[in-house]
Every structure is written in C-alpha cells, then in structure tokens.
Amino acid sequence: MDFKNKSIISLRDLTKEEVEFILQKSDEVKSDKHPDALKDKVMASLFFEPSTRTRLSFESAMISLGGKVFGFATQDSSSVSKGETLKDTIKMVTGYCDVIIMRHPLEGASRAAQEVSSVPIINCGDGSNQHPTQALLDLFTIKDKFKKIDGLNIGLYGDLRYGRTVHSLSMALSHYKVNLYFISPKILQMPDHYKLYLNQCGLKYFEAESLEEVADKLDVIYVTRIQKERFADPEEFVKVAGSYKITLNTLGMLKKSAKIMHPLPRVNEIDTSVDNTEHAIYFEQAHNGIPVRQALLGLVTGGIR
Amino acid sequence: MNDRPYKVFKIDNGTVIDHISSRMALKIIDILKVQEQGIISIGINFNSKKIDKKDIIKIENVYLDKKETDLIALLSPNSTINIVKDGIVIEKRKIDMPKEIEGIIKCPNPMCVTNTYHDCSTKFIVVRYDEASTILRCYYCERETPVLPMLIQ
Ligand SMILES: [Zn+2]
Numbered sequence: 001m002d003f004k005n006k007s008i009i010s011l012r013d014l015t016k017e018e019v020e021f022i023l024q025k026s027d028e029v030k031s032d033k034h035p036d037a038l039k040d041k042v043m044a045s046l047f048f049e050p051s052t053r054t055r056l057s058f059e060s061a062m063i064s065l066g067g068k069v070f071g072f073a074t075q076d077s078s079s080v081s082k083g084e085t086l087k088d089t090i091k092m093v094t095g096y097c098d099v100i101i102m103r104h105p106l107e108g109a110s111r112a113a114q115e116v117s118s119v120p121i122i123n124c125g126d127g128s129n130q131h132p133t134q135a136l137l138d139l140f141t142i143k144d145k146f147k148k149i150d151g152l153n154i155g156l157y158g159d160l161r162y163g164r165t166v167h168s169l170s171m172a173l174s175h176y177k178v179n180l181y182f183i184s185p186k187i188l189q190m191p192d193h194y195k196l197y198l199n200q201c202g203l204k205y206f207e208a209e210s211l212e213e214v215a216d217k218l219d220v221i222y223v224t225r226i227q228k229e230r231f232a233d234p235e236e237f238v239k240v241a242g243s244y245k246i247t248l249n250t251l252g253m254l255k256k257s258a259k260i261m262h263p264l265p266r267v268n269e270i271d272t273s274v275d276n277t278e279h280a281i282y283f284e285q286a287h288n289g290i291p292v293r294q295a296l297l298g299l300v301t302g303g304i305r
Numbered sequence: 306m307n308d309r310p311y312k313v314f315k316i317d318n319g320t321v322i323d324h325i326s327s328r329m330a331l332k333i334i335d336i337l338k339v340q341e342q343g344i345i346s347i348g349i350n351f352n353s354k355k356i357d358k359k360d361i362i363k364i365e366n367v368y369l370d371k372k373e374t375d376l377i378a379l380l381s382p383n384s385t386i387n388i389v390k391d392g393i394v395i396e397k398r399k400i401d402m403p404k405e406i407e408g409i410i411k412c413p414n415p416m417c418v419t420n421t422y423h424d425c426s427t428k429f430i431v432v433r434y435d436e437a438s439t440i441l442r443c444y445y446c447e448r449e450t451p452v453l454p455m456l457i458q
Contacts, residue, residue, distance in 0.1 A: 108418040108445025112425045193449045
C-alpha cells in the first residue's frame, strides 16, 4: 500500500484496508520500529486557527523522529490577514517543505489547499467538518486496548450534534462490525445524514437519552462536552449538562472492563476522581496521538512504507 | 405535441426542453447559462397530459449537448429534450442525473471555504435523488443539501 504523497483530508477518503494499514504502522512506530522515519523531512505547520494541543502533538511527533518544523500558530502572524488567498499561501509554502499540516476555521479548506499543493496535506481540523488524525488515534486507542474493534459496543456520549470528533469517529467505525450507542439529549442527537451514512454502511446504532439505559452493555464510552452556546435557555443548559456527567457513581453501572475516552480538553463532564480508575484511558488516548501522527507523517512523506 | 396549439413559437433549429416541472423554466435558463445565446421562448404553466402543469423552453439555433441538458435533472428530472434541425426532430433525449456538479450551485454552509475565497469554485457530488428532491454533498465542506432554486448562482 503506497501512501507516499497522499493527503489525509477526510475519513471519507480512506478504505478499511488503508485505515488498518495506518493502525498497523502506528503500532510499529509505538514500539520504536521506525526510529529515523522523518529524518531531514520538513513539515510546514499552518494553523490559520489556533489549536495548541494538536499543533504541539504534531510538532513533537515530527521532531522526535528527526524531522524539522516551521510555520505559524495563528492567522494574524501570516500574510493571510492581508487578503492573500488560501491557495496562494499553500502554493508558496509547498516550495519549502515535504508535508503540510493545517488547521483552518473554514470547512473544506484542506481539500481546497490539496488541489494546489505539490506536497501532501494532513488536515488537522477544518471548521466543524473533519479531524481525521483525531479519529485515527481514537481508533488506534480502542484497538490497542481491546486488541480488536469488531464486536465491541461503543457508546458516544454528550453532544453528538455539533461534536466533530464523534462524527469522524463514527465514520471511522463504519468500517467495522460494531454496535454504536448514541447517548445524548434530544436536541443534541446525531445528525440524520450521519445516521443515514451508517445505515448505508450496514452499521447498527441505538439511540438513548440517558447512560443508565445502556450502561451495562458498553465496552467504550466516548465522552464529549456539552457546550453552553448550544442552548437558547441557560437554565436548560445547566439541567442537561448536569445530567451528562461521568462520576464515581456512574462507574458502578459499567462493565468492569469498560473504558472511558475523551478527546480532551475536558471541563467537568468527567469528574477528576475518575482519572485514577481502571476505566479512564483518555490521557493514554491523547498520548497515542504521537505514534499515530508519526506514522501518518512517515507514510505520506515516504519515510515509512 | 401535436394536437394542442402551443403559444410558444415553433422553432426550426435548436433545442426544445419540454415537460419541465411547473415554474422551473426560468431557473433552468439560469443553470444552462443560455441567457445571452439568441432567441429563447418560454412557456410557463401549460396544461400537460403527463404532468399536471408544465413549463417549456425553446432555444433557437443553440444545440445543447448532453452534459448541459443533464443539469436540468437537478430541478426537473422528468423533462424531455428534443434537438430540432431544419424543422425535424433529429434527437429525442432523456436526461440523466449527473454524478458531479461544478459551479452553478452555491454551498448553503456559510462556513464553507467556497463562500469565502474567490478562487475556490463550488463542486457537489450527487448523493441520492427521487422525484421530490435531489441531495448533494459539497465536495469541500461535506455538508449535504437538497437542491433549492435559491442556491443556483
Ligand atoms: Zn460547502
């Protein structure tokens, strides 16, 4: 499978074989099988919108395998704010690097950039559309923990309507024989077009409004934050957000082997008392961002084959 | 189209688009971008045997190709095309739904890259369609949208 020069824009573009290959390479990277995979490769890190976590994860991934990094962390520090078009910025930067990673507030920006780029582009988030490396590291974490993905019961919990990570993750999971449980308040349910997509992929999903209804079935609970902006009525927010929380009490309803994931940063949707239990794997999940991003950088620049 | 005295001029050469869903004629002229190309006769709200009310368009001396007339599927999938030369219908054509639409439609998502940068033109993938509506997915922002007349640029 040849990933050299392939851009990673959307989960939609990846076949199951490609996803599996990326997970396998990530596993190899995690066990130090590709020590100099990024030696002398140059990564341009273009953050038209700030995202410290994703940027640091990528930059550290690059540097620790021997690569070099340049770029900008916010839009103001580049010429974009002076009216230069996105495509012109990309055309210029492609002359200086082997790979571009970019985050942009506009949806579809990475796809548009890819059209004029002579080097591969890795999408680090385009508005509320896609964030493929997050979905891949989520998948990697599940596989790393359970040694399989098929057959698992996976609950997505919280804001399923606006949460980009749960959309990308459910698309990634559509390649596997999993049962999905969508647990959210009515107004934050998974959008219909994602449900339709999953239907077409032959995936089974169940919807619930409270964790209690399905808690004892779940192998994974993927928690996302419910944001205040989504509610017209602040009292309604307080009521809803208050009932969508993982605490030590919640853990009693779960299988002993169930794992709790979260894309981080978390506010108070998972109580810190949960952190030290066997169920919590969200910090490990965040750390898995490094090998997965290293594998992707290596694959698209040709350093890993 | 023989027994009813249409009030749209007969043409000897050009393209006739018939059985257009009622009130779609003007929008179809917009998507075909033929406004500047010679004489166009338009009939709106004719009685029809096949469909309840229909529109009809006759474009003189312009021979639209299949790729162009397939765009009509977005607004009126049951329209029919006749290509007329020297007073004779030389081709009766069906329209087929195109797989992709470049330009023509505007993405309804205000956060879509195509709505901000002038050098990003639109592109849509036809996801599914039936008699009532056609659903497109923006190639860029991946949002799905039904084809609405207001989205035609
Ligand atoms: Zn769009």
